[in-house]
Amino acid sequence: MKKRLLLFLLGIFILVGCSAKSTDEENSATKQENPEAQTGQLEPETVFSMEFSEDYTVDIWEINSSDTGDSLQFELKTYFERDEEFFEYVVFNENGGIDARELSPQEKWKKTAAQLFYHLMANTYSWNV
Amino acid sequence: MIYDLEKEEIIHEEPEWSDISSIVLELIAITDDLSVIMLESFSDRFIIYDTKTKERNEYYLSKLADNPDASFIFRMHTSSDGKKLLFDTRTGTGLFLFNVETEETTELLPVEAFANKYNTDFAHEEVRFSPDGTFIYAKITEVGNDPVYESHNFINTETGEVRSFVDFDYYFVSNIDENGNMALASGDELFLYSIPNDQVIRIPFKKHLNLLALSGNGQYLFIDDSEPKDENRVYSMKKLSLEQAENFEVAEMKASLADRENSLSEETKAASSDELNLHEINIDIRQKLTDAWNAAENLYFATSYPKQPKYIDYTVSESNVYQTLVFEEFGREEIEIKVMRDEDFASEDMCVDDDLDLIETIDGINYYFKSFSSSENELSFVIDGQCVRINGEDVYSEDQYLSLATSFANGKPLPVAIDFGSIKFPTVSPIGGWDLETFLIIYEEEFGFRYVVDFGKPYDTADGQLAVQFFTANAEPVFYNDTAEQVEVAGYEQAFFNEETLELDLFDGNHYYTYAAKMNTETRNNLGIENIKNMLIQMAEMAE
Numbered sequence: 001m002k003k004r005l006l007l008f009l010l011g012i013f014i015l016v017g018c019s020a021k022s023t024d025e026e027n028s029a030t031k032q033e034n035p036e037a038q039t040g041q042l043e044p045e046t047v048f049s050m051e052f053s054e055d056y057t058v059d060i061w062e063i064n065s066s067d068t069g070d071s072l073q074f075e076l077k078t079y080f081e082r083d084e085e086f087f088e089y090v091v092f093n094e095n096g097g098i099d100a101r102e103l104s105p106q107e108k109w110k111k112t113a114a115q116l117f118y119h120l121m122a123n124t125y126s127w128n129v
Numbered sequence: 130m131i132y133d134l135e136k137e138e139i140i141h142e143e144p145e146w147s148d149i150s151s152i153v154l155e156l157i158a159i160t161d162d163l164s165v166i167m168l169e170s171f172s173d174r175f176i177i178y179d180t181k182t183k184e185r186n187e188y189y190l191s192k193l194a195d196n197p198d199a200s201f202i203f204r205m206h207t208s209s210d211g212k213k214l215l216f217d218t219r220t221g222t223g224l225f226l227f228n229v230e231t232e233e234t235t236e237l238l239p240v241e242a243f244a245n246k247y248n249t250d251f252a253h254e255e256v257r258f259s260p261d262g263t264f265i266y267a268k269i270t271e272v273g274n275d276p277v278y279e280s281h282n283f284i285n286t287e288t289g290e291v292r293s294f295v296d297f298d299y300y301f302v303s304n305i306d307e308n309g310n311m312a313l314a315s316g317d318e319l320f321l322y323s324i325p326n327d328q329v330i331r332i333p334f335k336k337h338l339n340l341l342a343l344s345g346n347g348q349y350l351f352i353d354d355s356e357p358k359d360e361n362r363v364y365s366m367k368k369l370s371l372e373q374a375e376n377f378e379v380a381e382m383k384a385s386l387a388d389r390e391n392s393l394s395e396e397t398k399a400a401s402s403d404e405l406n407l408h409e410i411n412i413d414i415r416q417k418l419t420d421a422w423n424a425a426e427n428l429y430f431a432t433s434y435p436k437q438p439k440y441i442d443y444t445v446s447e448s449n450v451y452q453t454l455v456f457e458e459f460g461r462e463e464i465e466i467k468v469m470r471d472e473d474f475a476s477e478d479m480c481v482d483d484d485l486d487l488i489e490t491i492d493g494i495n496y497y498f499k500s501f502s503s504s505e506n507e508l509s510f511v512i513d514g515q516c517v518r519i520n521g522e523d524v525y526s527e528d529q530y531l532s533l534a535t536s537f538a539n540g541k542p543l544p545v546a547i548d549f550g551s552i553k554f555p556t557v558s559p560i561g562g563w564d565l566e567t568f569l570i571i572y573e574e575e576f577g578f579r580y581v582v583d584f585g586k587p588y589d590t591a592d593g594q595l596a597v598q599f600f601t602a603n604a605e606p607v608f609y610n611d612t613a614e615q616v617e618v619a620g621y622e623q624a625f626f627n628e629e630t631l632e633l634d635l636f637d638g639n640h641y642y643t644y645a646a647k648m649n650t651e652t653r654n655n656l657g658i659e660n661i662k663n664m665l666i667q668m669a670e671m672a673e
Binding site for chain 1: 260307335339342345346352353358361367370499502503505
């Protein structure tokens with residue numbers, strides 16, 4: 001039987017490209033190995049990343065961008081030991097990714113805040129951050 | 130309350146809100162001028178509330194569209210300024226575009242003609258709405274798998290032009306940006322399709338992706354990605370700049386332009402019964418089922434129970450034998466024991482899920498167990514080359530699950546001998562050279578024996594193959610359809626045919642039967658419902 005790995009979530013956030021030193025370094029290394037000018041291929045910029053143990057199954061869906069592309073929202077579901085958890089993340093300019101529930105200034109409105117954000121992003125581009 | 134993310138402060142508060150259905154109001158959007166758009170769940174009612182003037186307008190889509198079928202809004206899309214609203218009703222009608230200023234409602238892409246032509250349900254899927262409400266994308270497809278017809282439709286609401294494609298070789302379509310562009314994914318390639326220019330360009334980036342999202346201004350494309358890192362995996366959101374898109378290479382559209390008028394007027398293949406030949410069955414179904422039931426006696430079963438169940442049901446299939454311990458009939462307090470005859474599962478690697486822990490080794494047998502927070506428990510082990518999986522709720526503790534597992538012994542007879550009573554089994558099959566391969570023998574203490582026999586592959590009809598599932602029961606089944614079309618079938622007191630489900634339900638005075646024909650819509654339309662009904666009736670009449 002395959003031995004189960006230690007069950008913990010590693011390094012929850014490795015945050016946003018332009019502000020995170022490690023990500024900058026990785027991007028820099030990538031550029032040296034695979035420069036866009038040489039291959040003619042576009043080089044993506046990482047704006048958000050999360051690292052999970054292989055014991056997790058992670059599904060991401062419903063990415064929505066703001067009008068300017070400075071911000072995005074997406075939904076993420078994790079499965080671990082047959083339990084699933086649902087997250088909704090919002091990535092701002094330099095704020096990194098935050099759980100949409102944290103957008104609410106009041107505890108009792110956290111769920112509503114997350115739902116509202118989903119609708120705003122999924123249905124309109126009427127916000128700019 | 131409206132919170133401004135940029136100012137990081139509350140910019141509007143509504144201390145009181147009165148609505149008879151406020152608990153089922155979904156907040157859909159807040160416009161730039163602080164109007165709030167709300168939708169009542171599971172209905173066609175929506176509200177536009179101006180927070181500045183306090184003016185509240187309520188609408189019912191079915192009244193706006195003058196269409197009683199538009200009585201349920203599945204999903205609502207809004208333009209950025211809140212002036213155009215797009216409704217997806219998923220009721221087999223159409224999309225509805227509502228202009229808030231003129232209060233005009235336009236129906237788009239009606240699917241009724243497709244539903245009528247193919248005699249099946251059609252719906253819109255993957256609806257996209259551009260930020261200014263000018264462009265719309267929607268897929269029209271038969272509901273369910275293996276659609277008989279589907280088209281991909283791009284609409285310019287200003288010109289009224291609808292461009293429809295079939296054989297659409299893109300597995301993902303993004304949102305629409307403010308210029309009318311959409312990102313499309315095909316294989317490991319990405320493309321941008323301009324709806325106003327009807328032009329495809331190739332994005333110079335190769336990777337098979339699951340998700341795409343364009344920024345509203347079309348300057349960026351967001352993608353998801355995941356890569357291994359040591360023993361972990363990194364999930365990322367990445368951004369591609371499309372600022373140089375005008376320099377990208379023009380590509381061909383991987384789809385064929387469809388003519389909606391012609392596609393609806395094309396004749397479907399004439400109905401024919403030629404492909405519905407019934408073939409004599411050359412095996413003894415009763416003997417085969419008896420052999421399978423008796424062979425189960427050589428398997429290992431639990432012999433004692435830490436807490437006695439109210440009753441135990443047994444199910445024998447071609448590859449597994451199940452014991453279901455029922456403790457509370459309506460509380461779903463059950464434990465299912467599955468003993469797998471398939472030799473492929475005879476090793477621990479194949480039998481035991483990775484997320485279980487080794488809790489005990491007794492007489493060389495390793496017992497793996499896990500109690501999950503969802504009240505689900507699983508214990509697995511391999512005994513004498515047989516894989517045993519026990520799944521159940523918190524009816525037993527971990528020690529009790531282990532006690533149940535260590536009571537396993539073989540050579541114990543099943544509680545009853547198989548009994549067919551006066552059940553009539555088919556003697557003819559739509560499948561030539563048919564042999565009994567997939568079946569269920571179900572014994573319930575309360576109801577006795579039930580049987581399920583498959584002719585063909587009822588769960589794999591995508592290749593146009595026909596299959597029939599045969600069910601028997603001693604008590605009236607839950608789905609016995611005595612409101613369907615009544616038909617005459619020799620040898621039965623009652624017979625009903627449901628042309629939607631293609632099921633023939635029968636009662637012969639002692640037993641209930643169902644003959645269920647399974648096929649995709651194209652095959653059904655080619656064969657014709659009347660021919661299928663007659664085939665099922667013939668199978669039933671020739672049963673003995």
